[in-house]
Structures are given as structure tokens and as C-alpha cells.
Amino acid sequence: MASTPSLTVFYDGACPLCQREIGLLRRLDGRRGRINFEDVSQPDAAPSCSIEREVLMARFHSRLPSGEIVSGARAFTEAWSRIPYFIWLRPIGRFAPTRGALNLIYREFLKIRPGLQRLAARTDSRP
Template sequence: MKSDPDITVFYDGACPLCVREIGLLRRLAQADAICFEDVSPPDAAPSCDISRSRLMARFHARLPDGSVVEGARAFTEAWSRVPWLVWLRPLGSNVASRWLLDRLYDGFLKMRPGLQWLAGKMQ
């Protein structure tokens, strides 16, 4: 069993949608493949050099080499640690598909406040 995760995912634990997504990744990811770091507490001290507010605004992941990626690249890196989703990883390395995924994610982020409200009501 590995002692260090492959990647660290930074997420907004105050966001009902984010918590559901992270819950799914936790259940499906390979053992110890992903470290999940909740940056929502006001006193959170993220383990990277990116501000807490920026980490909460957009999905980020720290890779094994220490670099931090965001958006589509971060999602595809996380998905690649999930056996059922590993086939999605090439989407993150293809420039055209990553561009499209980032535009879709940007659109989602604009709708996120309303979706968070709705998800909160459904709990």
C-alpha cells in the first residue's frame, strides 16, 4: 500500500455539489491515489502556494511533481485515478478537448451558485 497519494485535490467543502463530486471520487478512486484537501474553513491553510479564495473558486489538483493544475486538466488527472473513469484522461492531454472542457466548466461555474442553492434544498 502506498503512503503518499498520487495527487492532492483541493475542494470547497461548503459547496453541496463539490461535496457530492468529492464523495464519488473518494468511493471510486484507487486506495491512497488521491488526497482530498477541504479549503472551505476560513482558517484553512492550503498546502500549496495558491490562495484559498482561488482554490475555492475553481477545481485545482497538485500533481506528483508538485505542479498545480486547474479546470479540465485537474478533473482529468483526478479521473485518471478512478478505474472506471481512467479512459477520460486523454481528454486532458488533447488541446482541443481540454479547451472545450474548460469552456463547459466555465459555463458551469457561472451557474454554480444557483445549482448549489438547489442542491442544498435537495439534501
């Protein structure tokens, strides 16, 4: 029996990279139900938070059980730490110096994300 989701992840379901990561998180979470996944990619999507859809799609966001919305490195580490073998990631994402370093890396990743998305889409469309 699945527990009440402790975290909501907002993701771009039209992004091949996002699809892969969310697919992996879903498989690893299995039937535990610790993560609720909300696809905000459709133009008529009505996210269950006050952040605009375009903002949610541009950067990784999660809603904590407290209702706080986090983004970037903290959102990733909160999501991954819900998976049993990755619980050790939570303190890394909450510790300001490591979170800052991870956010710098994430900002650089966001610059190359469009190219990686195109590459992933081409790879996915091959027979």
C-alpha cells in the same frame, strides 16, 4: 494498503455539489489512496500550496505528483483518471483541443454553479 497519493485535490467542502463529487471520488478510490483530498473551505484553512484559498474555492484545482498545479478541465480529468475505470480520461484532459472545449463548458458551468449549489442545499435539507 494504500499507496502514496499521486494527486491532491483542493475542494470547497462547504459546497453541496463539491461534497457530492468528492464523496463519489472517495468511494471510487476506496482504499487505494491514489487521491489526497484537501478541504479548503474553512476560513482558517492553510492550503498545502501557494495558491490563495479563495482562488482554490472558485475553481477546481489539483496538484500533480510533479508538484504542478492544474485547474479546470485538466484538474477534473487528472482526478477522475486516478479511478481505474476512468483512466481513459487522462489523455482527453491533456489534449489541448479537447481540454479547451471542456474548459469552455466548465466556465459556463461556473456561471450557474451558485444556483445549483442553492438547489443542492435545499435538496439536502429536506427530510
